[in-house]
Amino acid sequence: MNRLLSPVVLSLVLVFLIGPFFVIVAASLSAGETLAFPPHGLSLQWMAKVFTIDSFRASFAISLLLAVGGTALALMLGVPAAYALSRYPLPFKEAIRAILSAPIVVPGIIVGLSILRYLVVPFGFSITLALFFAHTALVLPYAVRVVSASLDNLRSDIEEAAVLLGSSRLGAFFRVVVPNIRGGLLAAFILGFVTSFNQVPVSLFLSGPGIQTLPINMLGYMETTYDPSVAALSALLAFLSVGIVFLAERFLGFSRYV
Amino acid sequence: MFHNRSEALILAIPAALFAAVVFLVPVVMLLSEGFHGPAGDWSIGAYTAFFSETLNRTVFLRTLRLGLEVTAAAVVIGYAAALAIVHLPSKGKGRMIGLVVLPLMISPVARTYAWIVILGRTGFVNKALMTLHLIDSPLHLLFSETAVFLGLLQLFLPLMILPLIGALENLPKDAVAAARVLGANWLQVFWKIVLPLTREGLVLGGALVFTGSLTAYITPAILGGSKVLMLETLLYQRVAVSNDFVAASVIAFILIVMSFGANLVLKHLATARSRI
Amino acid sequence: MKLLATAIWLACILPLTAEAANRTLTISVYAYAQDDYKRLVYDPFEARCGCKLVVETGNSVERLARMETNKAHPVVDMAVVSMADALRASRDGLLAKIDPAKLPNIEKLYDLAKDPNGDGMSVGYTFYATSIVYRPDKMKIESWADLLKPEYVGHIAFPNITTNQGPPALQMLGQAMGETAPNLKAPIAAIGQNKDDIVTFYEKSSQLVQLMQQEEIWAAPIGRFSWGAFTKLDVPVAWATPKEGQTGGMNVMVLTKGSQNQDLAQEFMNFWISTDVQTALAQKLVDSPANKDVKVAPDIANNLTYGEATARSLKLIPSAAILDQRDGWVKEWNEAVGQ
Numbered sequence: 001m002n003r004l005l006s007p008v009v010l011s012l013v014l015v016f017l018i019g020p021f022f023v024i025v026a027a028s029l030s031a032g033e034t035l036a037f038p039p040h041g042l043s044l045q046w047m048a049k050v051f052t053i054d055s056f057r058a059s060f061a062i063s064l065l066l067a068v069g070g071t072a073l074a075l076m077l078g079v080p081a082a083y084a085l086s087r088y089p090l091p092f093k094e095a096i097r098a099i100l101s102a103p104i105v106v107p108g109i110i111v112g113l114s115i116l117r118y119l120v121v122p123f124g125f126s127i128t129l130a131l132f133f134a135h136t137a138l139v140l141p142y143a144v145r146v147v148s149a150s151l152d153n154l155r156s157d158i159e160e161a162a163v164l165l166g167s168s169r170l171g172a173f174f175r176v177v178v179p180n181i182r183g184g185l186l187a188a189f190i191l192g193f194v195t196s197f198n199q200v201p202v203s204l205f206l207s208g209p210g211i212q213t214l215p216i217n218m219l220g221y222m223e224t225t226y227d228p229s230v231a232a233l234s235a236l237l238a239f240l241s242v243g244i245v246f247l248a249e250r251f252l253g254f255s256r257y258v
Numbered sequence: 259m260f261h262n263r264s265e266a267l268i269l270a271i272p273a274a275l276f277a278a279v280v281f282l283v284p285v286v287m288l289l290s291e292g293f294h295g296p297a298g299d300w301s302i303g304a305y306t307a308f309f310s311e312t313l314n315r316t317v318f319l320r321t322l323r324l325g326l327e328v329t330a331a332a333v334v335i336g337y338a339a340a341l342a343i344v345h346l347p348s349k350g351k352g353r354m355i356g357l358v359v360l361p362l363m364i365s366p367v368a369r370t371y372a373w374i375v376i377l378g379r380t381g382f383v384n385k386a387l388m389t390l391h392l393i394d395s396p397l398h399l400l401f402s403e404t405a406v407f408l409g410l411l412q413l414f415l416p417l418m419i420l421p422l423i424g425a426l427e428n429l430p431k432d433a434v435a436a437a438r439v440l441g442a443n444w445l446q447v448f449w450k451i452v453l454p455l456t457r458e459g460l461v462l463g464g465a466l467v468f469t470g471s472l473t474a475y476i477t478p479a480i481l482g483g484s485k486v487l488m489l490e491t492l493l494y495q496r497v498a499v500s501n502d503f504v505a506a507s508v509i510a511f512i513l514i515v516m517s518f519g520a521n522l523v524l525k526h527l528a529t530a531r532s533r534i
Numbered sequence: 535m536k537l538l539a540t541a542i543w544l545a546c547i548l549p550l551t552a553e554a555a556n557r558t559l560t561i562s563v564y565a566y567a568q569d570d571y572k573r574l575v576y577d578p579f580e581a582r583c584g585c586k587l588v589v590e591t592g593n594s595v596e597r598l599a600r601m602e603t604n605k606a607h608p609v610v611d612m613a614v615v616s617m618a619d620a621l622r623a624s625r626d627g628l629l630a631k632i633d634p635a636k637l638p639n640i641e642k643l644y645d646l647a648k649d650p651n652g653d654g655m656s657v658g659y660t661f662y663a664t665s666i667v668y669r670p671d672k673m674k675i676e677s678w679a680d681l682l683k684p685e686y687v688g689h690i691a692f693p694n695i696t697t698n699q700g701p702p703a704l705q706m707l708g709q710a711m712g713e714t715a716p717n718l719k720a721p722i723a724a725i726g727q728n729k730d731d732i733v734t735f736y737e738k739s740s741q742l743v744q745l746m747q748q749e750e751i752w753a754a755p756i757g758r759f760s761w762g763a764f765t766k767l768d769v770p771v772a773w774a775t776p777k778e779g780q781t782g783g784m785n786v787m788v789l790t791k792g793s794q795n796q797d798l799a800q801e802f803m804n805f806w807i808s809t810d811v812q813t814a815l816a817q818k819l820v821d822s823p824a825n826k827d828v829k830v831a832p833d834i835a836n837n838l839t840y841g842e843a844t845a846r847s848l849k850l851i852p853s854a855a856i857l858d859q860r861d862g863w864v865k866e867w868n869e870a871v872g873q
Contacts, residue, residue, distance in 0.1 A: 005338075005342075006341075006342040006345065007342075009338045009339060009342050010339060010342045010343065010354070013335060013338070013339040013415070013419075014354075014357055014358075016411075016412060016415070017357070017358065017360070017361045017412060017415060017416065018357060018360060018361065019372075019376065020361070020364070020369050020372035020373060020376065020412065021360065021361065021364055021372070023372040023375055023376055023382075024364065024368050024369075024371075024372050027372075027375065032768070033766045033767070034743060034744055034747045034766075034767065040768075053569065054569070054572070055568060055591075077272050077273035077276055078273055080269040080270065080272070080273070081269060081270040081272075081273035081274065083269055084265075084266040084267070084269035084270040085270065087260045087266075088260050088261075088262070088263065088265070088266030088269075089260075089261070089263060089266070090263070090266040090267070090270060091263055091266070091267060096270055096274045099274050099277050099278055099282060100273060100274060100277055102277065102281065102282060103277070103281055104466070104469060105469055105514055105517040105518065105521075106281075106285055106473075106510070106513075106514055107472075107473040107475075107490055107493065107510055107513050107514075108473060108475065109475060109490065109493055109494055109497065109510075110285060110288060110493070110506070110507075110510040111281065111284075111285060113288065113497060113503075113506070114284035114285045114287065114288035115280070115281075115284050116600075116603055117284070117287075117288065117603060118283070118284035118287050118288070119280070119284055120603075121603050121604060121606070121607075124607065133276075133280045134280070134281075136276070136280070137276070137277055137280045137281040140273060140276070140277055144273070149424070156260065194362055194363055198362075198363075198364075198365050198366060200366060200367070200475065200476055201473075201475045201490075204596070205596070205599070205600070207590070207592060207596075207600075208590060208600070208609060209560045209561075209562070209588045209589060209590035209609060209610060210588045210589065210590070212591070214365075215365050215366070215367055218365060218367050218368070219367055219476075220565035220591055220592060220593075221565065222367065222371070222738070222740060223565060223566075223593065223738045223740055224564070224565055224566040224567065224740055225740060225763070230367070230368060230371070231368060231371070231372075233368075234364055234365050234367070234368030234369075235368075237363070237364070237365065238360070238363050238364045241360075241363030241364075242356075242360060242363065246356060312869070313868045313869060371744075374741075374744060374745075374748075375744075375748070378745075378748040378749075378750050379748065379749060379750050380748050380749050380750075381748065398688075398733070400733070400734070400750065401733060401734040479737075480741075483733070483734030483735060483736070484694045484734065484735035484736070484737060485729065485734065485735060485871075495696060497599065498595045498596055498599055499595055499696045499864070500861065500864065501599065501602070
């Protein structure tokens with residue numbers, strides 16, 4: 001049963017998942033003025049145009065910084081927490097686990113709005129800082145969960161052996177644990193990066209003068225101009241991400257840890 | 259070595275504190291607005307008012323229904339795809355996983371607009387159906403629940419497939435073979451062996467898909483064309499247009515309760531199955 | 535390593551948290567045509583005032599929501615919003631009175647733009663007509679009610695009640711039906727009866743361009759500022775002049791209360807409504823001029839909402855009416871159409 005059905009099922013699923021991607025790429029190569037599939041003629045004009053739009057460059061930089069910085073901070077906070085959750089008899093374990101998973105459950109718009117109303121306004125945080133914290137909070141659950149899964153798969157006696165043989169606790173952590181959960185760390189980073197980069201609802205309210213994340217910028221752009229630039233931008237971004245994922249797979253085989 | 263509870267707390271507290279201050283406190287404060295009556299007292303008046311309007315009830319039921327439909331479809335398709343992927347040789351498996359992850363990399367804005375092109379009257383789906391003579395005139399697929407369903411499914415299917423792959427890989431290889439030897443057919447193998455042993459993945463995937471479908475904004479907003487209002491789009495309308503934070507917090511609370519509820523139900527269902 | 539990187543990054547963004555207010559003007563505008571605006575308005579202004587312009591973009595409602603939240607410590611100095619939203623902001627105590635003495639160019643504006651809401655808190659800088667864009671090869675539109683004809687209704691899009699075009703379009707539909715009550719009950723009910731056939735209730739007019747191209751729709755009420763994009767399509771399009779007339783809207787400039795840069799903001803406003811800038815924007819088909827001294831060639835004028843006669847003929851809904859009725863409209867709409 002498996003032999004015959006497998007490839008068919010897989011192909012259908014892949015077409016369903018990837019189909020829209022091809023549409024976007026094809027539409028972005030259109031020589032015409034609107035999104036069309038199949039495209040009216042082929043041209044790289046929209047790909048080129050993307051680089052000339054100032055607001056895209058600015059918001060790309062902001063989104064990139066937020067994604068890298070936010071995920072880095074989330075990992076810095078999350079890895080110790082995951083370690084504590086998986087190795088120790090942590091007091092309030094369930095409560096802490098719940099707090100750390102909560103951001104996934106709450107609607108993004110509410111998160112953005114409440115941060116704006118109760119953090120930014122009363123305390124005068126800058127929008128950038130609020131965005132940074134919000135994105136970190138959003139990525140944190142992924143960081144904790146994925147790294148926890150990796151840690152659970154790693155036997156703790158290896159660390160104990162290292163300490164017995166004279167290593168410090170911290171040294172044991174960096175020299176024994178980290179290399180073995182490399183895949184999990186990378187998976188968490190990639191998941192976090194993607195989540196933060198494509199995030200829309202939270203960033204909707206946390207925009208300010210000169211500060212806008214790329215997806216919000218794209219939305220605003222599409223509200224007024226309906227040309228394939230956005231498709232071109234999405235295609236370029238997708239290629240970039242694909243490149244990163246394939247590199248990660250090639251060098252670290254992180255598929256084992258997902 | 260791992261017995262020191264205060265050490266554990268020191269490691270976990272920064273993250274928990276961060277999440278609490280940045281996220282939990284503001285959200286709880288916003289939610290509490292939904293419980294205050296006009297005189298500032300505690301009341302659930304806002305909730306009764308909310309459910310007394312037919313529109314709100316319709317939107318609530320529709321959101322719930324779509325969430326369940328998308329999750330159900332994702333479970334079925336997810337298992338089929340995950341099973342197929344897991345049996346591939348390692349190199350192909352890695353590539354497949356990369357392809358499954360790929361849609362997650364594309365901005366949701368762009369993905370939704372791709373659907374507009376695909377589902378339109380002159381779009382790919384209609385053209386294919388007409389060429390195969392299955393229909394005579396183009397279907398109105400856009401701006402309907404079907405469109406939103408497809409959009410959401412495509413958005414969240416990877417989030418079901420990935421945890422299932424992880425869970426299936428941890429399945430003891432001999433379990434399936436043993437069951438087959440003992441005479442079980444494929445359905446029994448799935449129901450009695452695979453499903454219970456992969457329940458962790460199912461719960462995680464199901465929770466992600468259901469929660470995601472409930473709280474998705476862009477996809478229902480654009481593909482629904484204002485004809486398919488969901489709770490999240492209603493929430494946005496209440497905040498952005500009517501400045502009605504009380505109603506917004508009511509909706510948010512309902513969404514959160516639904517997510518938690520789904521989580522609990524899934525865990526329950528999965529554990530029930532394991533009592534073989 | 536990660537620690538170092540994060541520390542460096544934090545050090546870089548912390549300076550951003552300080553609000554540098556020396557000769558920086560923060561403006562809040564629509565996301566529309568920002569490249570053109572930069573070239574024709576922002577850069578020239580920065581050159582003459584020696585100051586820096588920081589621009590926030592988004593749609594009217596979101597930006598207003600942010601202004602409301604930042605009430606105690608305004609971030610934005612001046613903003614550009616729809617007429618009705620300006621009145622709402624004014625009623626919410628977010629605005630400061632504009633000093634006509636600081637805006638000498640105000641004399642050059644059409645009367646309807648000088649003080650659109652009658653409270654001295656806004657100045658119009660552009661207005662636009664709203665009518666129906668349609669496929670002349672597929673239909674004839676001579677009245678707003680033609681939109682609901684059985685052979686057409688399955689091919690039209692209508693603006694959502696929450697958009698700026700919604701209420702004016704409904705008002706015109708009501709007039710065509712002979713119902714002029716301000717509660718818009720009759721036209722909303724009519725739309726409600728046809729809601730399954732109407733293709734979509736759009737929120738962004740740019741989406742219509744795509745739908746028109748895909749032949750998803752053949753007609754829709756739109757603001758004239760969206761017209762340019764339709765002309766670039768492969769399909770023939772025309773602008774209707776229905777017998778009930780056209781409606782429209784006006785976008786206005788407002789001054790934030792409590793801003794530290796009120797003089798600079800008003801200088802900027804004056805610049806925006808000056809004849810040179812308005813002419814440049816008109817020539818580029820960005821905004822129709824509210825300045826009556828602007829003169830453009832007939833073929834450009836054709837694509838704008840241009841001239842005294844046009845200005846006076848537009849049937850605009852007064853802002854106060856919009857604000858007072860809006861909640862009622864949304865409720866009616868949700869009952870009739872939303873489900």
